[in-house]
Amino acid sequence: MPRTAAVQEFTVAHLARRPGAVEVGGFVAGFDPATTSPYVNYATPKPGSEPTAQDVTALIAAFRERGLVPRLEFAPEAAPAVEPALRRAGFVTEARHEVLLCTPETLTVPAAGAPDVEVPSTEAEFAAVDEALAEAFGGEWPPSAEGAARLRRTEENGGAVRFVRAGDGSCAGAALCTAPALGTAELASVGTRPAHRGRGVAAAVTHALARTAYARGAESVWLEYTGEGSRRVYERVGFRPHSGRLYLRLDG
Numbered sequence: 001m002p003r004t005a006a007v008q009e010f011t012v013a014h015l016a017r018r019p020g021a022v023e024v025g026g027f028v029a030g031f032d033p034a035t036t037s038p039y040v041n042y043a044t045p046k047p048g049s050e051p052t053a054q055d056v057t058a059l060i061a062a063f064r065e066r067g068l069v070p071r072l073e074f075a076p077e078a079a080p081a082v083e084p085a086l087r088r089a090g091f092v093t094e095a096r097h098e099v100l101l102c103t104p105e106t107l108t109v110p111a112a113g114a115p116d117v118e119v120p121s122t123e124a125e126f127a128a129v130d131e132a133l134a135e136a137f138g139g140e141w142p143p144s145a146e147g148a149a150r151l152r153r154t155e156e157n158g159g160a161v162r163f164v165r166a167g168d169g170s171c172a173g174a175a176l177c178t179a180p181a182l183g184t185a186e187l188a189s190v191g192t193r194p195a196h197r198g199r200g201v202a203a204a205v206t207h208a209l210a211r212t213a214y215a216r217g218a219e220s221v222w223l224e225y226t227g228e229g230s231r232r233v234y235e236r237v238g239f240r241p242h243s244g245r246l247y248l249r250l251d252g
Helices: 004-016 053-064 080-087 123-136 143-156 201-217 228-237
Strands: 022-024 027-028 042-045 071-075 092-102 161-166 171-177 182-193 220-225 240-249
Touching: 004 027, 004 042, 004 071, 004 182, 004 220, 004 240, 022 053, 027 053, 042 053, 053 080, 053 143, 071 080, 080 240, 092 171, 123 143, 123 161, 123 171, 123 182, 143 161, 171 201, 182 201, 201 220, 201 228, 220 228
Parallel strands: 042 071, 182 220
Antiparallel strands: 022 027, 027 042, 071 240, 092 220, 092 240, 161 171, 171 182
């Protein structure tokens, strides 16, 4: 199983692929000029980074000059000196998540009767996936043309988007996976509309995306979870406990 640093190394490589990525004092900030979303625009430290106060100040400035909230996501164990440096600058905890990881050896076969999983290809299908995920996550972000476009870019740039179609032709649930980097890939935004929960949608798209990532060269796939219900779904697919991730932000 990959060491904790492998997930952090992947995060660095993933953010470096962003169109407006910059490197600041041992950090990589993955900026995307197409959106101001803090869930897209964030930074992460390189494994083993030991930032100075000046490094942190420069990182904050990189966010402020773009009108963005300074925000980081990282595995604390991979860069132990980073959290104290950020705390001294006023960063506070936004969330702590656990990481689960799956390899081809642990991936399980879907249960009989699992829903069919599809690949979106039309503008209407990408828009339907964006709308479904917005609803699945309680309106944390509104569906938009930009959101649908980001999903299409994910599919076209080496990542993958998969969804289950509802009986009325809309999207019942979906998820996405990044393009592999350094032997691993991140599976994210696993969401099912409330009316379609309990029918195996999340497990089906998770399994399909993991298989796709392996076929494209990934040796493992990882994800974060926040609730015991979702953890049980992922463990049935073959994901196992791996490490933790910390989200910090600087408000005001």
